[in-house]
Amino acid sequence: MKKYLIAILLFSITVTAFSQKEKTTYYLIRHAEKVKTDTTDKNPELNKIGKERAKSWKNIFDELKIDAIYSTDYNRTLQTVAPIAKSKKLTVQNYHPNNLDVDQFLKDTKGKAILIVGHSNTIPSFANKLVGNGEYLNIDETDNDNLYLVTIEGDIIEHVMIDVE
Numbered sequence: 001m002k003k004y005l006i007a008i009l010l011f012s013i014t015v016t017a018f019s020q021k022e023k024t025t026y027y028l029i030r031h032a033e034k035v036k037t038d039t040t041d042k043n044p045e046l047n048k049i050g051k052e053r054a055k056s057w058k059n060i061f062d063e064l065k066i067d068a069i070y071s072t073d074y075n076r077t078l079q080t081v082a083p084i085a086k087s088k089k090l091t092v093q094n095y096h097p098n099n100l101d102v103d104q105f106l107k108d109t110k111g112k113a114i115l116i117v118g119h120s121n122t123i124p125s126f127a128n129k130l131v132g133n134g135e136y137l138n139i140d141e142t143d144n145d146n147l148y149l150v151t152i153e154g155d156i157i158e159h160v161m162i163d164v165e
Contacts (some may be wrong), residue, residue: 021153021154021156022110022111022153022154023111023151023152023153024106024109024110024111024112024113024114024151024152024153025112025113025114025149025150025151026109026114026116026127026130026148026149026150026151026152027061027064027066027113027114027115027116027147027148027149028115028116028117028118028123028126028127028147028148028149028150029057029080029115029116029117029118029123029146029147029148030117030118030119030120030123030139030143030144030146031046031050031074031076031077031079031080031117031118031119031144032046032049032050032051032053032054032057032076032079032080032144033046033047033049033050033053033144034046034047034050034076035047043074043075043076044075044076045075045076045079046075046076046079046080050076050079050080050144051079053080053144053145054079054080054081054082054083055083056164057080057081057083057084058083058084058087060147060164061084061087061088061115062087064113065113066084066088066090066113066114066115067090067109067112067113067114068090068093068109068112068114068115069081069084069085069088069090069091069092069093069114069115069116069117070092070093070094070095070114070115070116070117071092071093071094071095071116071117071118072094072095072096072097072117072118072119072122073094073096074119077117077118077119078092080117081115081117084115095116097118097119097122097125097126100126100129102129102130106130106152120138120139120140120141120143121138121139123139123146123148124136124137124138124139124148125138127148127150127159127161130150130152130157130159131150131157131159132157135159136148136161145163145164145165146161146162146163146164147161147162147164148160148161148162149161149162
């Protein structure tokens with residue numbers, strides 16, 4: 001896990017090394033593993049592995065500055081981000097990916113470090129909206145360990161997807 005944290009920090013430092021402009025950083029993650037025993041349950045909790053992953057995410061974000069946390073209003077996303085929010089003493093702000101005004105979101109979060117938690121189809125879509133292209137595809141249902149890192153300074157947008165396992 002340390003090598004991933006180092007990669008994140010190096011990416012972040014490299015992006016800002018030659019710029020005096022205000023930097024905005026977005027960290028986007030999918031919720032941790034959920035209970036799948038009831039296929040009709042639209043709002044499942046995290047399973048045991050998911051709860052452990054939520055703790056792992058907390059450990060990664062312990063070393064990073066976070067100004068605000070956004071999550072969809074589902075048990076699995078809120079439980080994924082809860083350890084981070086508690087550690088950072090931040091209130092989780094709900095967002096709805098289908099009703100998100102990206103331009104307004106960019107204005108509201110400018111110059112901050114933002115963590116966004118969502119789903120296999122919403123996180124890549126959100127990242128694509130932030131970077132202005134369709135590079136990121138939906139996440140496989142079994143993949144819960146991708147971290148999308150997007151930094152924006154002026155007109156310069158840098159982004160990377162890191163598989164943390």
